[in-house]
Amino acid sequence: MPVHLGEFEQLVLLALLRLDDDAYGVSVQREIARCTGRAPSFGTVYTTLARLEEKGLVTSRMGEPTPERGGRRKKHYVIRPTGRRAVEHSLKAIGKMARGLDVSWEAP
Amino acid sequence: MPVHLGEFEQLVLLALLRLDDDAYGVSVQREIARCTGRAPSFGTVYTTLARLEEKGLVTSRMGEPTPERGGRRKKHYVIRPTGRRAVEHSLKAIGKMARGLDVSWEAP
DNA sequence: CCTATATACTCGGCAATGTCGAAGATATAG
DNA sequence: CTATATCTTCGACATTGCCGAGTATATAGG
Numbered sequence: 001m002p003v004h005l006g007e008f009e010q011l012v013l014l015a016l017l018r019l020d021d022d023a024y025g026v027s028v029q030r031e032i033a034r035c036t037g038r039a040p041s042f043g044t045v046y047t048t049l050a051r052l053e054e055k056g057l058v059t060s061r062m063g064e065p066t067p068e069r070g071g072r073r074k075k076h077y078v079i080r081p082t083g084r085r086a087v088e089h090s091l092k093a094i095g096k097m098a099r100g101l102d103v104s105w106e107a108p
Numbered sequence: 109m110p111v112h113l114g115e116f117e118q119l120v121l122l123a124l125l126r127l128d129d130d131a132y133g134v135s136v137q138r139e140i141a142r143c144t145g146r147a148p149s150f151g152t153v154y155t156t157l158a159r160l161e162e163k164g165l166v167t168s169r170m171g172e173p174t175p176e177r178g179g180r181r182k183k184h185y186v187i188r189p190t191g192r193r194a195v196e197h198s199l200k201a202i203g204k205m206a207r208g209l210d211v212s213w214e215a216p
Numbered sequence: 217c218c219t220a221t222a223t224a225c226t227c228g229g230c231a232a233t234g235t236c237g238a239a240g241a242t243a244t245a246g
Numbered sequence: 247c248t249a250t251a252t253c254t255t256c257g258a259c260a261t262t263g264c265c266g267a268g269t270a271t272a273t274a275g276g
Contacts, residue, residue, distance in 0.1 A: 006233080006262045007115045007198070014205040026224065036201040038110065044264045046225065051262075070272040071223025088211050090115070093144040094202065097122040103196050114233045114262080134253065152235045154254060159233080178244040179252025219276085226269070234261065241254075246247100 003055065003086045011036065012048050013087045016058060016079045024063070024074040025049065049077055057083030111163065111194045119144065120156050121195045124166060124187045132171070132182040133157065157185055165191030 005013070015031045016023045029045045032038070052058045063074040079087075113121070123139045124131045137153045140146070160166045171182040187195075 004234085004261090005115065007113065007118070008263060010115070010202065011205055014202070014209065014211075017209050017211065018205070024224080032205070035204045038201075040263090041265050042225080043227085043266070047227095047264075048262080050226090065272055068272095069222065069274075071221095072225065072269095072271045074224070084211070091202070091206060091211060093146075094118065094122070094199070096143045097119055097126070097140070098199060101122065101125050103122075103125065103192070103199060112232085112263085116234060132253080148234090149236050150254080151237070151256085155235075155256095156233080158255090173243055176244085177251065178242075179250095180240095180242045180254065182253070217276105219274105221272100221274085223272080224270080227267090229266105230264090232261100232263065235259090237257100239254105239256075241252100243252080244250090246249085 003057065003082070003089075005086055005090045008040070008044070008048055009052060010087060010090050012045065012052065013057070013079060013083055016077055017084070017087070021076075023077050026074075028077070052083065053077075056080065057086055110197065111165065111190070113194055113198045116148070116152070116156055117160060118195060118198050120153065120160065121165070121187060121191055124185055125192070125195070129184075131185050134182075136185070160191065161185075164188065165194055 011032050012028060015028045015035075019027055019031055025042060025046050028049070029040055029042055032040060032045075049058070049060075053060055058077050058079050060075050060077050063076050065073055119140050120136060123136045123143075127135055127139055133150060133154050136157070137148055137150055140148060140153075157166070157168075161168055166185050166187050168183050168185050171184050173181055
């Protein structure tokens with residue numbers, strides 16, 4: 001039973017991978033915005049993150065309050081092996097379907 | 109307003125591109141199965157195809173009865189420029205997010 | 217302490233997509 | 247006109263996508 005990822009779930013998972021240690025709600029939405037140019041609301045990001053955790057694809061840990069200036073504590077997310085496999089699987093599927101086609105894959 | 113594609117919609121659109129002239133319900137599901145190893149039901153494929161048409165990303169034309177042996181007529185689908193652009197856009201987004209990561213992109 | 221101000225996360229709910237299973241349509245061969 | 251092979255349509259419900267508004271919680275300053 002292959003774990004199925006939605007389009008946005010893929011982006012979130014990829015964001016976790018590239019943010020590595022510093023992945024939490026705000027940074028995830030910022031990274032997705034930076035890379036893709038679209039600006040998902042925070043609600044959207046948090047919802048997806050929560051659902052990915054329910055499915056066991058990621059884990060979260062509460063961060064310590066930072067010495068900098070104020071604000072609520074961050075909830076850090078880390079991708080799990082299952083999650084990593086799921087993204088790779090999705091990407092591979094798209095890759096196979098796109099192979100040989102002249103749809104531009106890389107950015108300008 | 110960027111047309112948003114779901115994960116499966118992307119696969120269907122890619123299938124249309126690679127099937128070119130010979131794209132219709134059955135062949136689309138077969139192609140997706142062949143490439144990705146998953147076997148969506150026909151209902152799933154037709155629903156998606158219909159929705160893509162509503163959104164103006166593809167067009168359809170009824171085919172003539174074939175000289176071969178029996179069966180209902182095929183409904184051929186062709187991707188439109190808008191559709192092509194939409195897939196490219198989606199693929200580009202994923203590409204940007206995956207760039208630099210060591211997630212295997214190509215098939216084994 | 218109390219308020220102002222940053223930051224970050226939760227909730228409730230509706231819209232869009234994903235996914236079937238079963239039923240209906242329609243060609244050709246006998 | 248029946249059997250049979252092909253294809254598509256139809257509900258219906260599950261999963262994902264997507265906010266906007268509300269709630270927490272740190273720190274700085276009076």
